[in-house]
Amino acid sequence: MYKMSTDELRELYRELILDHARSPRHFGKLPEVTHSADGLNPLCGDKLKLYLRIGDDDRIQDAAFEGSGCAISVASASLLTDTIIGMRPTEAQSFAGALIHRLTGKQTNVELGKLRALEGVREFPSRIKCATLAWHAMNSAIRQDKVPASTE
Amino acid sequence: MNQVLSKPPSMQADLAACRRDFPALSLQINGSPLVFLDSAASSQQPNSVIDAVANYHRNSHANVHRGVHTLSHRATEAYEGARDVIAAFIGAGNRSEVIFTSGTTESINLVAQSFCRPMLARGDTILLTHLEHHSNIVPWQLLCDQTGAKLLVTPIDETGSLDLAIFDKQIAGGVSMLAMAHVSNALGTVLPLEHMISRAHEHGVPVLVDGAQAVPHMDVDVKSLDCDFYAFSGHKMFGPTGIGILYARSEHLERMPPYKGGGDMILEVRFDGTTYNELPYKFEAGTPNISGAVGLGAAINYMKSIGMDRIAAHEADLLTYMTQRLSEIPGIRLIGTAKTKASVQSFLLDDIHPHDLGTILDHQGVAIRTGHHCAMPVMEFFGVPGTARASLALYNNRDDIDRLVSSLTKAKEIFG
Ligand SMILES: Cc1ncc(COP(=O)(O)O)c(C=O)c1O
Numbered sequence: 001m002y003k004m005s006t007d008e009l010r011e012l013y014r015e016l017i018l019d020h021a022r023s024p025r026h027f028g029k030l031p032e033v034t035h036s037a038d039g040l041n042p043l044c045g046d047k048l049k050l051y052l053r054i055g056d057d058d059r060i061q062d063a064a065f066e067g068s069g070c071a072i073s074v075a076s077a078s079l080l081t082d083t084i085i086g087m088r089p090t091e092a093q094s095f096a097g098a099l100i101h102r103l104t105g106k107q108t109n110v111e112l113g114k115l116r117a118l119e120g121v122r123e124f125p126s127r128i129k130c131a132t133l134a135w136h137a138m139n140s141a142i143r144q145d146k147v148p149a150s151t152e
Numbered sequence: 153m154n155q156v157l158s159k160p161p162s163m164q165a166d167l168a169a170c171r172r173d174f175p176a177l178s179l180q181i182n183g184s185p186l187v188f189l190d191s192a193a194s195s196q197q198p199n200s201v202i203d204a205v206a207n208y209h210r211n212s213h214a215n216v217h218r219g220v221h222t223l224s225h226r227a228t229e230a231y232e233g234a235r236d237v238i239a240a241f242i243g244a245g246n247r248s249e250v251i252f253t254s255g256t257t258e259s260i261n262l263v264a265q266s267f268c269r270p271m272l273a274r275g276d277t278i279l280l281t282h283l284e285h286h287s288n289i290v291p292w293q294l295l296c297d298q299t300g301a302k303l304l305v306t307p308i309d310e311t312g313s314l315d316l317a318i319f320d321k322q323i324a325g326g327v328s329m330l331a332m333a334h335v336s337n338a339l340g341t342v343l344p345l346e347h348m349i350s351r352a353h354e355h356g357v358p359v360l361v362d363g364a365q366a367v368p369h370m371d372v373d374v375k376s377l378d379c380d381f382y383a384f385s386g387h388k389m390f391g392p393t394g395i396g397i398l399y400a401r402s403e404h405l406e407r408m409p410p411y412k413g414g415g416d417m418i419l420e421v422r423f424d425g426t427t428y429n430e431l432p433y434k435f436e437a438g439t440p441n442i443s444g445a446v447g448l449g450a451a452i453n454y455m456k457s458i459g460m461d462r463i464a465a466h467e468a469d470l471l472t473y474m475t476q477r478l479s480e481i482p483g484i485r486l487i488g489t490a491k492t493k494a495s496v497q498s499f500l501l502d503d504i505h506p507h508d509l510g511t512i513l514d515h516q517g518v519a520i521r522t523g524h525h526c527a528m529p530v531m532e533f534f535g536v537p538g539t540a541r542a543s544l545a546l547y548n549n550r551d552d553i554d555r556l557v558s559s560l561t562k563a564k565e566i567f568g
Pocket residue numbers: 192193254255256257258285287288333335336337362364365385526
C-alpha cells in the first residue's frame with residue numbers, strides 16, 4: 001500500500017488558498033444588492049451568503065460574501081468574488097460549470113487561471129463540496145432560486 | 153468516576169490484547185495504521201460480534217415467533233436469548249421491559265408518541281437539558297406541535313455542566329416529563345442522574361434517559377438509577393447498526409398504546425377490533441432486526457468478558473492522558489471540561505476550522521469527528537460552528553493519543 005505524502009495536503013492547502021482563507025476578499029455585505037443566495041453544506045456546517053450586484057449593462061458590477069466555513073469553502077468564495085466581477089452572468093455561470101466539472105475530476109478546456117489552486121480537492125472527495133459551495137450559491141443567486149443552494 | 157483513576161497502571165497493558173479482537177483496527181488508512189477516535193459516532197465490532205451475526209445467517213435464520221420448523225425455532229431462541237442477555241446487562245427486573253427498536257432515536261420517539269402524547273395537554277411542559285443530542289430534542293418538538301405542550305431547557309455553564317440550582321427550580325415548577333442524556337455526546341459530561349431522577353420523582357415526573365453514550369463506557373443499572381425509560385443503540389457499543397433498546401417499566405408499558413401496528417404485535421385481528429400481544433411484543437410490530445439483536449447480545453457478552461469496571465477504569469485513565477496531552481498543544485481550546493466526564497473531548501485548534509483539522513488528521517490515518525455532533529444548541533452556547541471531537545472506547549490506547557497529538561502538530565505546521 002502506498003503512503004500518501006504530505007505533498008497532497010500541501011496541494012490542498014496551497015499558499016493561495018490559505019491566504020484567501022485567512023484574509024478573504026470582498027467579505028461583508030454589499031450596498032445595492034440585486035441578487036443573493038445562501039449556500040449550505042449541512043455535512044460540515046459551512047454556511048455562506050453570496051451577494052451580487054448585476055447592472056443594467058448585464059455585467060456583475062460587484063460581488064461579496066459573508067458566512068463561516070472551512071479554509072477551502074472560504075477561499076473558494078473569496079476567489080469567486082475576485083473572478084466574477086466584470087463578467088456577464090451567463091459567463092459566470094459557464095465558468096462555474098467548467099470549474100465544478102474540473103473539480104469533480106473531468107476535463108475542461110476553459111482556462112481556470114488562479115482557480116486552479118482549488119484542484120487539490122480532487123484527491124479529497126469529501127472536500128469537493130466545500131470547494132464548489134460558493135459556485136452553486138452563485139448559480140442560484142443568478143437564477144434567483146427561492147431555496148438556498150445546498151450541497152446535499 | 154474519579155475513584156477509578158487510582159487503580160494500578162497495569163490496566164493499560166491489561167486491555168491491550170482486546171485491540172486484536174477488532175479487525176478494523178489493523179486497517180491502513182492513507183498509508184498509516186488506523187487510529188480510530190470516533191467511537192462516539194459508531195464503534196468498531198469485535199470478531200465475536202461479526203461471527204455471531206454471520207453464524208446466525210449461516211445456521212439459524214428464519215422468521216421469529218411464527219414457524220413450527222427448526223430454523224424458526226432457532227431464530228426465536230437466538231432473538232429472545234439476546235433479550236435475556238440485555239435485560240441482565242442493564243439490570244432490568246423483567247425481560248418484557250426490554251424492547252428492541254432500531255436505535256436510540258426510535259426508542260425516544262416511541263416514548264414521546266406512545267407514553268407522553270396521550271397524557272399531554274396544551275401548555276404542559278417537557279423538561280430537557282441544553283446538552284441533548286438532536287434525537288432527544290426533535291421528537292419532543294414534534295410532540296409539542298401535536299399537543300401544544302412546550303419545552304423547557306436546563307442551562308449549562310462554560311465547563312459543560314448543568315446548572316443544578318436552576319434544574320431544581322424547574323423540576324419543581326410543574327413539569328410533565330423529563331428527558332436527558334446520561335452522557336453528553338458533544339462534551340462528555342456525565343449528568344448527575346441520581347440527583348435529577350430523585351428530584352423528578354419527588355415531583356411525580358417520569359424520566360427518560362438517553363444512554364447512547366453511557367452504556368459502552370460504564371456499568372448501567374436501570375433499577376438502581378430508578379429511571380422510567382432508558383434508551384440506547386447497539387452500534388455505539390460494539391454491536392451492529394439498526395438495533396437498539398428501549399428499557400421501560402412494565403407499569404408504563406402496560407398502559408401505553410402500541411407505537412406501530414403490524415404483525416407480531418397482535419393476539420387476534422378482526423375488522424371490528426384487534427387485541428394486542430403481551431409485552432414486549434406489543435411494541436415490536438413486523439419482522440424485527442433478528443441478526444442485529446444477535447449481534448448486540450454478542451457485543452454485550454464481549455463487554456462482560458472484559459468487565460465494565462475495567463473498561464471504565466481504562467477509559468478514565470486514557471481520558472486524563474488525552475486531556476493532558478491536548479492541553480499541552482499551544483493554541484488548543486478544550487470544549488467540555490466538566491468535573492465528571494466520560495470518553496470524549498471536543499476541541500478547537502488555533503483558528504483552524506474543524507473540518508480542515510478532520511481532513512489533515514484523516515490523511516495521517518487518524519479518524520475523529522468534526523462538526524456540530526448533532527448538538528447544535530451546544531455549539532451555539534460555546535459560540536462555535538462546530539468542534540473537532542476525539543472519542544475513546546475500550547480498544548484505544550496511549551499510542552492512539554500520541555498519534556492524535558502529532559497529527560495536530562502537523563496541522564499547525566500546514567496552517568503556519
Ligand atoms: C447522546 C446520543 N443520543 C442519541 C443518539 C442517536 O443514536 P442513533 O442514531 O443510534 O439512534 C446519539 C448518536 O449519535 C447520541 O450520541
